[in-house]
Amino acid sequence: MTPVVFIDGDQGTTGLQIHARLQGRTALRVLTLRADRRKHPGARAEALNHCDIAILCLPDDAAREAVAMIHNPAVHVIDASSAHRTAPGWVYGFPEMDDRQAQRIAQATRVSNPGCYPTGAVALLRPLVEAGLVQHDHPLTIHAVSGYSGRGRAGVDEHEGPNAAQALPFQVYGLGLQHKHAPEMAVHAGLKMRPIFVPAYGAYRQGIVLTIALHLRLLPAGVDAQRLRTALAAHYSGSRHVEVLPAGASKALERLDPQALNGTNDLQLAVFDNAAQGQVLLTAVFDNLGKGASGAAVQNLDLMLEHLQMQNAQRQLNAA
Incomplete structure (x- = not known):
């Protein structure tokens, strides 16, 4: 049947x-x-x-x-x-x-x-929290930029309708820090504290870049970029739709294109770092209308x- x-x-x-x-x-x-x-x-x-x-x-x-x-x-x-x-x-x-x-x-x-933004946040954080590399109560700030289709029909009409010339090229919103996706991120990433979430829309139709910055000095002793990357790679090993960039591929990148995976159901994760400064950047790129x-x-x-x-x-x- x-x-x-x-x-x-x-x-x-x-x-x-x-x-x-x-x-x-x-x-x-x-x-x-x-x-x-x-x-x-x-x-x-x-x-x-x-x-x-x-x-x-x-x-x-x-x-x-x-x-x-x-x-x-x-x-x-x-x-x-x-x-x-x-x-x-x-x-x-x-x-x-x-x-x-x-x-x-x-x-x-x-x-x-899942919500579009939480897809990237949970994908990055949950394996690291479960592995003990990021604490459950770590103070996290998550930033993401989505294409205007993330607003639904209103966003499409604003940027593709008769008044498209008046549409803002970039806008940060959720300034009251009450975005409805933040509780979802906390629950499914295994966090005890709700992260600060700063979303934005760009003047392109679809695609997301989501970033989470970490200071290594605030993480458990011995955690570095490679341990974070290895944990993510192990978690998604064999996954059809989630790719974790190896260190060499990450270092070769100078920019991230939010539209790179448009039209697919794929999610690309990466770890960037400045070892001298003890800083790490976790990133996720995906289609807000696809995997999102x-x-x-x-x-x-x-x-x-x-x-x-x-x-x-x-x-x-x-x-x-």
Whole structure:
């Protein structure tokens, strides 16, 4: 039986990207609603309860509302909003987080897609915190610059609409230090203290560079750039989508291009250092619409679909 996937909010930035990534796939059927039915509660509720996997590409409150509409226990959910990223009963949808996370995602009925910025922050910090190379209570400041599509339709309209000439070329925001991604970073990186998070948008469509600066004198004795790099490389060894640059490749770089991995589901991590000054810079480059949103959702979808297919095959075998 062909599994049915319903994208609730398929006209938003993330929803459109997911839809495009699923084009041409014959092993599943994408359920869509007519334009005049997309916001109709009854039509949405029917679609949400008659699919195998629902992908929610909605604002937080609308995502919570959609989950409340689901009464069919067989429906699996991937929520691309931030509504459930630290909620009990939801599995965090970062398959590379540890050796068992992909299996947890595959077997879950409720999966929360990571935020774009937390994807880079958690990818860099969690292995280092778990290895004891960065303390749980280390005072961290995380800076990231995203393409304007990270603002969703509003960002795209501002930079690509009729008033695009008035759009700011660069803007730092979240100055109240209350960005909704900071708690998610703390929880899933294993931190006891919420990091200071300084986000920004640039005048390009998509792509992220995220950086975390460290002073070696504040880290446990004996920690240096190579130990940090080795720990990251060991954690992501064999990973299909996460690459850790070796020391030579990092030293050869003079700049980071936030758009370098656009259109992919890949994440590139690197460690830069100034040994004489005892300073280290951790970096992550990825597509905010790829590994930071739609690419991650499709990666999680594939894990869940594979598990559902195995379950169906087992049922057929048992019934034979």
